[in-house]
Amino acid sequence: MTMRRFPVAALTTLTLLACGGGGTTGTTADTAAPDVEDVAEDVAEDAVSEDAADTLTVADTAQDTGGSTTDPSVVTLIDQQTVTLTAGESAPITVTVPEGVTSVTVSVLGDNDGMYGLASWTGPDDTVLVTDGWLDGDGAMQGLCLDCPNRVALSEGDFAAIAPNNPVPTLLPGTHTFVAFGMLPKEVSQNFQGPCGDDECTILDQFQCPKDCAATPVEGDVLVSVHAKVAPTETAPVSGVLNLNLHFTGAKGWSAATAPDDEELQDILDKVRAIYAQDSVQIRIGEITYRDIDPSFHIIETVQGPNSDLMQLFAQSEGAPENAVNLFFVDEISAGQFGGAGVILGVAGGIPGPPLVAGSWRSGVAISVQEVEGAPAGIDTTVAHETGHFLGLFHTSEQDFGFGAQIHDPLPDTPQNDETYLMFYTGAGDTLSEWQGRVMRSNPVIRYESEDMP
Numbered sequence: 001m002t003m004r005r006f007p008v009a010a011l012t013t014l015t016l017l018a019c020g021g022g023g024t025t026g027t028t029a030d031t032a033a034p035d036v037e038d039v040a041e042d043v044a045e046d047a048v049s050e051d052a053a054d055t056l057t058v059a060d061t062a063q064d065t066g067g068s069t070t071d072p073s074v075v076t077l078i079d080q081q082t083v084t085l086t087a088g089e090s091a092p093i094t095v096t097v098p099e100g101v102t103s104v105t106v107s108v109l110g111d112n113d114g115m116y117g118l119a120s121w122t123g124p125d126d127t128v129l130v131t132d133g134w135l136d137g138d139g140a141m142q143g144l145c146l147d148c149p150n151r152v153a154l155s156e157g158d159f160a161a162i163a164p165n166n167p168v169p170t171l172l173p174g175t176h177t178f179v180a181f182g183m184l185p186k187e188v189s190q191n192f193q194g195p196c197g198d199d200e201c202t203i204l205d206q207f208q209c210p211k212d213c214a215a216t217p218v219e220g221d222v223l224v225s226v227h228a229k230v231a232p233t234e235t236a237p238v239s240g241v242l243n244l245n246l247h248f249t250g251a252k253g254w255s256a257a258t259a260p261d262d263e264e265l266q267d268i269l270d271k272v273r274a275i276y277a278q279d280s281v282q283i284r285i286g287e288i289t290y291r292d293i294d295p296s297f298h299i300i301e302t303v304q305g306p307n308s309d310l311m312q313l314f315a316q317s318e319g320a321p322e323n324a325v326n327l328f329f330v331d332e333i334s335a336g337q338f339g340g341a342g343v344i345l346g347v348a349g350g351i352p353g354p355p356l357v358a359g360s361w362r363s364g365v366a367i368s369v370q371e372v373e374g375a376p377a378g379i380d381t382t383v384a385h386e387t388g389h390f391l392g393l394f395h396t397s398e399q400d401f402g403f404g405a406q407i408h409d410p411l412p413d414t415p416q417n418d419e420t421y422l423m424f425y426t427g428a429g430d431t432l433s434e435w436q437g438r439v440m441r442s443n444p445v446i447r448y449e450s451e452d453m454p
């Protein structure tokens with residue numbers, strides 16, 4: 001919903017996902033290095049063997065090594081393992097997905113100046129989730145694989161993908177192989193137009209002279225995690241629990257001390273509860289953690305590009321519970337970076353954001369509490385909408401700019417251009433479909449209710 005008013009020219013390859021998509025996260029190698037390396041070594045010794053060639057093989061005995069979750073329905077297949085990208089790609093990474101799997105999430109945590117994703121993902125019996133070669137096609141320009149059986153969106157800093165996120169891909173237990181991808185986008189100058197071939201990437205060059213804006217492949221390490229969600233019973237439960245970490249900058253006068261009794265904030269949470277409680281979703285809000293962060297984060301001036309304010313904000317979730325979605329309440333998310341047009345009501349760390357990790361460049365969603373005249377959505381539906389992105393939902397319909405094909409989500413039960421839907425790009429509605437509920441519950445951060453466990 002957020003960047004809906006951006007001038008078209010500002011829709012760079014990075015932002016595509018309008019309100020939330022250009023993700024950014026950050027665990028970062030810097031802040032988390034010692035722990036991460038320790039864990040990675042353990043995993044490597046216990047469960048990873050160097051196959052022939054360059055292939056990393058992780059045995060299905062790689063249980064929950066990181067302690068990132070105690071949910072028995074979530075099996076950690078790889079926990080923040082260091083993987084080296086050469087010329088922008090990893091060697092093929094192989095995992096054994098357990099029987100009873102209902103979803104698999106792959107996370108790639110990188111540096112705050114990179115753009116990350118998956119170059120390919122295949123499963124047993126020649127099943128394809130992410131199509132090899134898609135980055136060489138038209139979709140790479142938008143950072144979104146519309147032709148992949150399982151839609152994925154490139155993301156700044158950190159990336160995650162959940163499969164299945166629609167009925168097309170077949171997710172089978174057994175051997176899955178994927179290739180992590182990273183590139184360093186070229187800085188876009190503030191010039192609107194320049195001659196092609198001058199090597200300067202202007203706003204219009206992104207569309208007219210793509211070579212001037214060609215990204216550089218990443219050479220370096222990323223941290224890869226893979227979580228499988230397993231049905232505790234024969235079929236996946238149709239309900240779940242979502243924990244939230246609320247982070248306060250002083251915006252609205254809210255703080256960790258006052259927020260639990262603040263009527264306005266609690267009304268917002270009640271509305272989110274009601275939206276997520278609808279029959280198609282049945283996600284209950286569980287534990288809520290209240291935290292204060294540095295007040296300097298109350299205005300977010302940059303939401304894109306290396307080490308943006310937004311990434312720094314999301315990284316403030318370091319130390320918060322990992323089995324929760326982080327919500328950051330700020331006074332303003334400035335659209336000035338995009339020529340000052342429009343207002344950003346909220347931004348999600350990704351579609352989905354990296355689950356079960358705190359402190360990454362993309363760990364959370366930012367919500368502006370600024371009163372915006374004529375805004376299509378209130379703070380309450382904005383929280384529900386952005387959290388929907390973070391859990392894995394795309395816009396049911398993107399804004400129709402009047403040229404090119406309008407983009408819709410890959411779900412069969414979300415009507416196109418229906419503004420009563422929560423995930424319509426304006427974010428003003430509150431309806432969620434059965435498939436949207438299923439995608440949300442397939443996120444490993446959603447745990448099943450205890451009565452659904454065997």
Ligand SMILES: [Zn+2]
Nearest residue numbers: 001002019020
């Ligand atoms: Zn949105």
